[in-house]
Amino acid sequence: MNIYDIIGPVMVGPSSSHTAGAVRIGLLSRKLMDENIIKADIFLHGSFYATGKGHGTDLALVAGLLGMKEDDDRIPSSFHIAEELELQYSFSGIILRDVHPNSALLKLTGISGKYMEIIGSSLGGGRIMINQIDGLNVNFSGNYPTLIVHNIDEPGHIADVTAMLSHKSINIAQMQLYRDGRGGNAVMVIECDQEVPYESVKWLEKVEGVVKVSYLSLLD
Numbered sequence: 001m002n003i004y005d006i007i008g009p010v011m012v013g014p015s016s017s018h019t020a021g022a023v024r025i026g027l028l029s030r031k032l033m034d035e036n037i038i039k040a041d042i043f044l045h046g047s048f049y050a051t052g053k054g055h056g057t058d059l060a061l062v063a064g065l066l067g068m069k070e071d072d073d074r075i076p077s078s079f080h081i082a083e084e085l086e087l088q089y090s091f092s093g094i095i096l097r098d099v100h101p102n103s104a105l106l107k108l109t110g111i112s113g114k115y116m117e118i119i120g121s122s123l124g125g126g127r128i129m130i131n132q133i134d135g136l137n138v139n140f141s142g143n144y145p146t147l148i149v150h151n152i153d154e155p156g157h158i159a160d161v162t163a164m165l166s167h168k169s170i171n172i173a174q175m176q177l178y179r180d181g182r183g184g185n186a187v188m189v190i191e192c193d194q195e196v197p198y199e200s201v202k203w204l205e206k207v208e209g210v211v212k213v214s215y216l217s218l219l220d
Helices: 003-007 016-033 047-055 057-065 075-084 157-167 198-205
Strands: 037-046 088-093 102-110 115-124 127-133 136-140 146-152 172-179 185-192 210-216
Touching: 016 047, 016 057, 016 102, 016 115, 016 127, 016 210, 037 047, 037 057, 047 057, 047 102, 057 075, 057 088, 057 102, 136 146, 136 172, 136 185, 146 157, 146 198, 157 172, 157 185, 157 198, 198 210
Parallel strands: 037 088
Antiparallel strands: 037 102, 102 115, 115 127, 127 136, 146 185, 146 210, 172 185
16 A cells, blocks of 8 residues: 555545546546547446536546546636537436446547547546446556557467567566457457557557557556
8 A cells, every 4th residue: 555545646626536536537538549539428327427516527527538637727627628629528327337336438539530438437546447448348447558459369369469568578567358259359458567669559450350459658
């Protein structure tokens, strides 16, 4: 346990779970999109829906999608800033299965037309979990540079990715594997001790059998 776990994050807002955590969900979602977002349909689950408006959860999520961090004093003005930057957003309620009560589903469209669906949960104290990307489980905290590789479930893909990381002297902190069925869709979630070079991410996108690559960088 560290001091951050005890006193929580430096933040703008009344609640570490409903405000700081919501900002972080939005910010990590923006980083995963890796481009400016022009449309965000946001669905609030559980306590986020029931009490989020009073805690500024809606403002916080939009602020994160705009690139703001938890301590940004512009968070209360995020709706106004979004309108100036022509970010269209909407909020609805939703019931999600097997997630924390403080959760949101974000359906995002980027400036290039790129589309992504992300489910994120706020665990308290500013800590979050990204639970799903495009319907597949991922379950990572966002505390490490994280490589997410969607691929066809067939031999060789894990070796391709781990060999690339080894070649770039990147150590794997944690690795998770998911699939929806033998020979179906699969995903690798690899949390790393070092940043993955941009050109390596782009190389992975071109590997046969790889459907999609997302990367969470911790660099500003």
